Amino acid sequence: MKNLLALKPYLLRYKRHLGEGFFYIILTNIFAVAGPKYIGQAVDAMGRTFRIQEVVGYASIYVLFSLLSGIFLFLVRQKIIVTSRHIEYDLKNDYFNHLQKLPRSFYDQTSTGELISRGTNDLNAVRDFLGPGIMYSINTFFRLFFAIIAMVALSPTLTFFALLPAPLLSYSVYTIGRSMQKRSKSIQESYAGITNLVQENLTGIRVVKSFTREDAEVERFEKLNREYYRKNLSLGKLQALFFAMLTAMTAFSLIPVIWVGGRAVIKGEMTNGGIAQFIVYVTMLSWPIISIGWVTSIVQKAASAQARLNEIFNTPPDMHDMENPESSASEKEQCNGSLVFRNVSFHYPSEPGTTVLESISFTVEPGSKIAFAGATGSGKTTLVSLIPRLYEPASGSILFNGRDIRTIPLDQLRKKIGFVPQNNFLFSDTIEQNISYGSSDSDPQAVIDASRIAMLDDDVESFPEQYRTMLGEKGINLSGGQKQRACIARAVAWSPEILVLDDALSAVDTATEARIFDALLQKLPETTIILISHRISTVKNCDRIFVLQGGLIAENGTHDELLRQNGLYTKLHNQQLLEDEILSIA
Numbered sequence: 098m099k100n101l102l103a104l105k106p107y108l109l110r111y112k113r114h115l116g117e118g119f120f121y122i123i124l125t126n127i128f129a130v131a132g133p134k135y136i137g138q139a140v141d142a143m144g145r146t147f148r149i150q151e152v153v154g155y156a157s158i159y160v161l162f163s164l165l166s167g168i169f170l171f172l173v174r175q176k177i178i179v180t181s182r183h184i185e186y187d188l189k190n191d192y193f194n195h196l197q198k199l200p201r202s203f204y205d206q207t208s209t210g211e212l213i214s215r216g217t218n219d220l221n222a223v224r225d226f227l228g229p230g231i232m233y234s235i236n237t238f239f240r241l242f243f244a245i246i247a248m249v250a251l252s253p254t255l256t257f258f259a260l261l262p263a264p265l266l267s268y269s270v271y272t273i274g275r276s277m278q279k280r281s282k283s284i285q286e287s288y289a290g291i292t293n294l295v296q297e298n299l300t301g302i303r304v305v306k307s308f309t310r311e312d313a314e315v316e317r318f319e320k321l322n323r324e325y326y327r328k329n330l331s332l333g334k335l336q337a338l339f340f341a342m343l344t345a346m347t348a349f350s351l352i353p354v355i356w357v358g359g360r361a362v363i364k365g366e367m368t369n370g371g372i373a374q375f376i377v378y379v380t381m382l383s384w385p386i387i388s389i390g391w392v393t394s395i396v397q398k399a400a401s402a403q404a405r406l407n408e409i410f411n412t413p414p415d416m417h418d419m420e421n422p423e424s425s426a427s428e429k430e431q432c433n434g435s436l437v438f439r440n441v442s443f444h445y446p447s448e449p450g451t452t453v454l455e456s457i458s459f460t461v462e463p464g465s466k467i468a469f470a471g472a473t474g475s476g477k478t479t480l481v482s483l484i485p486r487l488y489e490p491a492s493g494s495i496l497f498n499g500r501d502i503r504t505i506p507l508d509q510l511r512k513k514i515g516f517v518p519q520n521n522f523l524f525s526d527t528i529e530q531n532i533s534y535g536s537s538d539s540d541p542q543a544v545i546d547a548s549r550i551a552m553l554d555d556d557v558e559s560f561p562e563q564y565r566t567m568l569g570e571k572g573i574n575l576s577g578g579q580k581q582r583a584c585i586a587r588a589v590a591w592s593p594e595i596l597v598l599d600d601a602l603s604a605v606d607t608a609t610e611a612r613i614f615d616a617l618l619q620k621l622p623e624t625t626i627i628l629i630s631h632r633i634s635t636v637k638n639c640d641r642i643f644v645l646q647g648g649l650i651a652e653n654g655t656h657d658e659l660l661r662q663n664g665l666y667t668k669l670h671n672q673q674l675l676e677d678e679i680l681s682i683a
C-alpha cells in the first residue's frame with residue numbers, strides 16, 4: 098500500500114478539483130437518500146383515501162431529488178474521473194521522461210516489452226484506482242453514512258437485520274476480487290511476453306525471413322497467444338460467476354428485511370410506506386457494500402502496479418555529476434578536443450566478475466586523429482562508450498578538455514561528442530530531419546555540408562525528393578552504406594569537438610571506407626577523431642593507432658612504427674594483405 102504514496106504529489110496538484118468532487122459526492126448522496134422518504138409517503142398516501150394530487154406531489158419531489166442526485170453525480174464524475182485522466186497524462190509524461198534519462202546499463206537488463214507493459218497495463222491499473230477507486234470509496238462511505246442514519250431513524254432492529262449479510266457480501270467480493278486480480282496479473286504478464294515477441298520478431302523480420310523461420314515464429318506466437326486466450330477465458334468465467342453471485346446475494350439480503358419488516362407491519366409497528374422506503378434503502382446500499390470488496394481489489398491491483406512503476410521511477414537517471422571537482426591547474430587548461438584516459442578499468446554492471454578493460458591510459462591531443470584496432474571482443478566499443486559516459490569506469494578517470502568528465506554536466510559533455518555507434522538508427526522522417534536531429538537549428542546548408550563531409554551528398558541528390566526524401570522505418574529505403582553515411586553526417590552536423598566513429602562504415606567496401614575516412618580526416622582538421630575499424634587500410638593514416646587485446650592496450654604507435662614492432666598489428670596487417678590477394682585472384 099505504501100507504494101501508492103508515490104501518487105501524493107499528483108493528487109496534491111489537483112486538490113481543488115478533488116475537493117470539489119468530494120463536495121459533490123456529499124450533495125449527490127444527500128439527495129439520493131432523501132428521495133425514498135417520498136416513496137414511503139406516496140405508498141402510505143395510497144393506503145388512505147386515494148388522492149391523485151397527493152401521490153403526484155410526492156412522486157414529483159422524488160423525481161426532483163433523483164434528478165438533483167444525478168446532476169451532482171455527473172459533476173462528481175466530471176471532477177474525479179477527469180482528474181484521474183489528468184494524473185494519468187502527467188504520469189505517462191513523467192514515465193516517458195524518466196525512461197529517456199535512464200542509463201544504458203538499465204536498457205541492457207530490461208526488455209522493451211516489459212517497459213511497454215508497465216507504461217500501459219500498470220499505468221491503467223493505477224488510473225483505475227485514481228478514478229473509480231477513489232470515487233467509489235468516498236461515495237460508498239457517504240452513501241452508507243446517510244442511508245444508515247435514515248434507516249436507523251425508521252427502525253434500528255430492521256437496520257440490524259438489513260446489514261447482517263453485508264460483511265459476508267463484502268468478503269465474498271473481496272475474495273473473488275483477489276482471485277480475479279491474480280488472474281489479471283497473469284494475463285498482464287502474458288501480454289508483456291506477447292508484446293516482446295512481436296516487437297522482437299518485427300525488428301528482426303529480415304533475419305526471420307532469411308532463415309525461413311516464419312512458421313516457427315508463427316508457432317511461437319500461437320503458443321503465447323493461446324496461453325493469453327486461455328487465461329482471459331478463465332478470468333471471463335470467474336467474472337460471469339461473480340456477477341451472477343452478486344445478483345443472487347443482493348436478492349437474499351432482502352429476505353430478512355421482508356421477513357422481519359413484514360411482521361412489524363402486521364403488528365402495526367411500521368407502515369407500508371415505511372417498509373417500502375426501507376427496501377429502497379437496502380437495494381440502494383447493495384452496490385456500495387459490494388463495491389467495498391471491489392474497491393479493495395482495485396487498490397491492491399494499483400498498489401502492485403505502482404510498485405512496478407516505482408521500480409522504474411526509483412532507478413537513478415544517468416550518472417550524476419561529481420561535486421567539488423578536484424582537478425589540478427594544468428588539467429583545467431582549456432584545450433578543445435583533448436582526451437586523457439588514466440588507468441581506466443571497467444566491467445559491465447551486469448557482469449561484475451568480468452573485467453573488460455584494464456588499466457587503460459592514453460592521451461589524445463586536440464585535433465588529432467587516433468584509431469583503435471584489435472580482434473573482435475577486445476574491448477574497442479566498450480572503451481569509446483566511456484567517453485560520453487554511457488557507462489562509468491570501475492576505476493581510473495577520464496579527462497576531457499582537462500576536466501574529469503564526471504565534473505562536466507552530462508548534457509554539456511554529450512553535446513561536444515559526435516558518436517556514431519556500430520548499430521545505428523535512423524528515424525522514419527526525411528533525410529534532412531535525420532541529419533539535423535539534435536542540432537539546435539535545422540539549417541539546410543549545414544545539412545548539405547555535413548552530407549558532403551560524409552560523402553552522402555551525391556547519393557541524396559540522385560533521389561527525386563533529395564533531402565526531403567522520407568525514410569522508412571530505420572531508414573529501410575537506404576542501402577547499408579547510405580544509412581551509415583547518413584549517421585556520420587548526423588554526427589558531423591552536430592559540430593562536435595570529438596567525433597567517435599565505431600566501425601561506422603563496415604557496410605561499404607574496404608577501398609571506399611578508406612577513401613571516406615581519409616576525406617573526413619582532412620575535412621575536419623580541428624576535430625579530434627577517434628576511429629574504430631577492423632581494416633588496417635582505414636586506420637593506417639591516423640596519427641596514432643592503439644591495438645587492443647583482451648581489454649589491454651597491447652601496442653600503440655603510427656602505422657609505420659607498429660609495422661616495425663612486428664607484433665599483433667603486423668599480424669593483422671599481413672592477414673588482411675593475404676585476404677586482399679586471395680580476393681583479387683578469385
Ligand SMILES: Nc1ncnc2c1ncn2[C@@H]1O[C@H](COP(=O)(O)OP(=O)(O)OP(=O)(O)O)[C@@H](O)[C@H]1O
Pocket residue numbers: 205445447448453471472473474475476477478479480519
Ligand atoms: N552490454 C554488455 N553487457 C555485458 N557484456 C558486454 C556488453 N557489451 C559487450 N560486452 C562484452 O564486453 C567485451 C568487449 O566487447 P566490445 O563490444 O567492447 O568489443 P569490440 O572490440 O568492440 O568488438 P567488435 O570488434 O566485435 O565490435 C566482450 O567480451 C563482450 O562480450
